[in-house]
Each structure stands twice: as structure tokens, then as C-alpha cells.
Amino acid sequence: MAQRILEGRKTRTTFQSFLSGAPAKDYVFQKMPYREQIHKGAKLIKEADYLLIGAGAGLSAAAGLTMGGARFTDNFKEFIEKYGGPFMKDMYSAGFYPFPSEEAKWGYWSKSAMVNRILPGTLPLYQKVRRMAENKRHFVLTTNVDHQFLLSGFDENNVFATQGDYGLIQCQKGCHPKTYDGIKMFRQMDQARKDCLVPSYMVPVCPVCGGPMEMNLRSDQYFVEDEKWYEAEERFGQFLEECEEKKTVLLELGVGFNTPAIIRFPFEKLMREHENMSLVRLNLDEAVVPEEFGERAVGINEDMEKSIEDLQMEVQGNDGK
Numbered sequence: 357m358a359q360r361i362l363e364g365r366k367t368r369t370t371f372q373s374f375l376s377g378a379p380a381k382d383y384v385f386q387k388m389p390y391r392e393q394i395h396k397g398a399k400l401i402k403e404a405d406y407l408l409i410g411a412g413a414g415l416s417a418a419a420g421l422t423m424g425g426a427r428f429t430d431n432f433k434e435f436i437e438k439y440g441g442p443f444m445k446d447m448y449s450a451g452f453y454p455f456p457s458e459e460a461k462w463g464y465w466s467k468s469a470m471v472n473r474i475l476p477g478t479l480p481l482y483q484k485v486r487r488m489a490e491n492k493r494h495f496v497l498t499t500n501v502d503h504q505f506l507l508s509g510f511d512e513n514n515v516f517a518t519q520g521d522y523g524l525i526q527c528q529k530g531c532h533p534k535t536y537d538g539i540k541m542f543r544q545m546d547q548a549r550k551d552c553l554v555p556s557y558m559v560p561v562c563p564v565c566g567g568p569m570e571m572n573l574r575s576d577q578y579f580v581e582d583e584k585w586y587e588a589e590e591r592f593g594q595f596l597e598e599c600e601e602k603k604t605v606l607l608e609l610g611v612g613f614n615t616p617a618i619i620r621f622p623f624e625k626l627m628r629e630h631e632n633m634s635l636v637r638l639n640l641d642e643a644v645v646p647e648e649f650g651e652r653a654v655g656i657n658e659d660m661e662k663s664i665e666d667l668q669m670e671v672q673g674n675d676g677k
């Protein structure tokens with residue numbers, strides 16, 4: 357404790373210090389019926405002054421941005437026919453295909469950016485989440501790279517997207533800490549693409565080292581965390597500091613066990629360290645919550661669109677507004 361006071365503001369949480377790799381050992385599935393899950397979740401949300409939203413792939417999948425199935429086979433038909441094999445089974449695996457040239461690489465990624473970032477526009481489920489957040493001091497921590505929180509109207513000062521954005525590109529080797537808006541380029545590539553390839557003159561090169569460019573998606577040690585990224589990290593740290601003294605609800609949306617160290621485990625760690633926090637975990641298949649949290653936590657294992665609607669209805673209804 358003395359250590360903390362001595363160091364004062366220098367102890368502010370950073371992305372690295374927030375991460376936690378430690379799973380709980382006492383997960384239990386909620387046995388209570390769905391209506392009671394909603395009732396308990398709504399009560400926790402109503403009682404809180406602060407709302408920290410943690411959102412993972414499950415939220416975007418529930419909103420319609422699924423990575424496989426018809427959305428993949430319809431949109432990537434020519435890529436599946438050209439490249440086939442084990443990579444072309446969904447958009448997640450396809451991103452790891454060893455594309456033989458820059459023309460092929462950008463042929464694929466321009467398509468992916470169109471399908472996941474440019475064409476969908478704002479999605480209803482994200483708008484529902486925004487409406488739920490708008491009456492409280494709130495902040496969003498997300499691993500999603502589809503820009504949906506910003507498209508739905510969240511203030512960019514309240515969003516920390518830690519893993520990048522389908523609309524941004526960077527130097528492949530991260531030779532300088534900058535990202536570049538790729539939206540216009542992706543639209544042009546989408547028009548010009550033939551046989552899954554973009555014309556050579558469209559291939560972007562790094563303006564500093566002259567080497568190849570890459571999507572700004574965290575996949576290796578060269579991922580660029582630019583100035584905006586660090587500003588968002590700083591605001592996230594400030595928000596957490598404020599939360600320490602306020603009644604805070606951690607609203608976790610669709611965070612599974614694929615990358616639990618960024619949101620799921622850190623949220624559980626916050627819960628263990630702060631009595632003033634509560635956890636509302638929405639997850640279709642993995643809504644388990646640690647037993648030790650008792651009345652402070654609830655897992656809701658239903659379709660997320662339905663859960664968010666029902667939560668919102670109950671939060672508003674009992675306010676008498």
C-alpha cells in the first residue's frame with residue numbers, strides 16, 4: 357500500500373499491466389432461469405454509476421459479423437476456388453494464408469476490409485449497447501477490429517480498441533509508429549481486383565523504409581501502437597482510477613476463451629480486488645462466472661441481441677421513466 361502511495365500516479369494501469377493470464381478455478385454455470393439472470397443483471401447495472409464494457413468477438417458475431425458460414429462462402433467464393441485448402445474455411449483462417457505476392461495479399465485484405473469494415477455500416481446490436489451506456493459514465497475496452505463501437509456513435513474518447521482496425525494499415529516491420537487510413541485504397545482495390553489480385557501500381561509501400569505495408573491488426577511483434585492508441589490507453593487508465601471509488605459494473609459482451617488474457621481474466625481480477633465492482637457477463641456458450649463473486653456477478657447465456665434488449669427494458673422500466 358505504501359508503495360502505491362509513494363509511486364502515486366506512476367502506477368496508472370497500462371494495457372500490459374492490465375492483462376492477466378490467470379483463469380478462475382471456481383467457474384460455475386448459472387442455474388437460475390433466464391428471467392432471473394436478466395433481473396439480477398439489470399439490478400447490478402441500475403445500481404452502478406460507472407460502466408466498463410469489455411467486448412470480444414462474440415459481440416460482433418451476434419451483431420451479424422460472423423467469420424464463417426455463408427458470409428465467408430458467399431463473399432470469398434473466388435478466393436476459396438483459387439487457394440482452397442485448410443486456410444480457406446473461414447475469414448479467421450484465411451488471414452493466415454501465405455499469399456505469394458503483395459498483389460495477392462492486398463487482393464484478399466481489401467476484400468476482407470470491404471466485408472467487415474466498410475460495407476456493414478452501423479449494426480443494430482451495437483446501437484443497443486450504446487443506448488445502454490449513454491446514461492452512465494462509461495468506457496469500452498475491445499479486441500474487436502471492425503470499428504463498430506465508433507460507427508454506432510460511441511465517443512472515440514471512450515473507446516480503447518487494443519488490437520487494431522480493419523480500416524488502418526502500417527509498415528509491415530513497424531519501422532515508424534504511425535498508421536494510415538486505408539479505406540479509400542480498399543475501395544479502389546475492390547473495384548480493380550481481378551482473379552483475386554490487385555494491380556501492382558496499387559500495392560502500398562512504406563513511406564519511410566520503402567518496404568511492404570500490412571494491416572494494422574495485432575498478429576506479431578511488429579503491430580504498431582500509434583499516438584491514438586497510446587492516448588486511448590491513457591484514458592482507459594484514468595477511467596479505471598475513477599472506478600476504484602465508484603460503484604462500477606463490468607459489462608462483458610461475448611468474450612470467450614480464445615484470448616481471455618485481455619478482457620475476461622483481467623475483469624475477474626478487478627472483481628477480486630474491488631468490492632465495489634460487479635460483473636454482468638453475456639455469453640451464449642461460456643457465461644460461467646467464478647462462484648466466489650456470489651451476488652456481485654451474473655452470467656447470461658442467451659442470444660445477445662435478446663439479452664441486451666431485455667436488460668435495457670428492465671433497467672429503464674424500473675426507473676419509472
Ligand SMILES: [Zn+2]
Binds near residue numbers: 566
Ligand atoms: Zn517502414
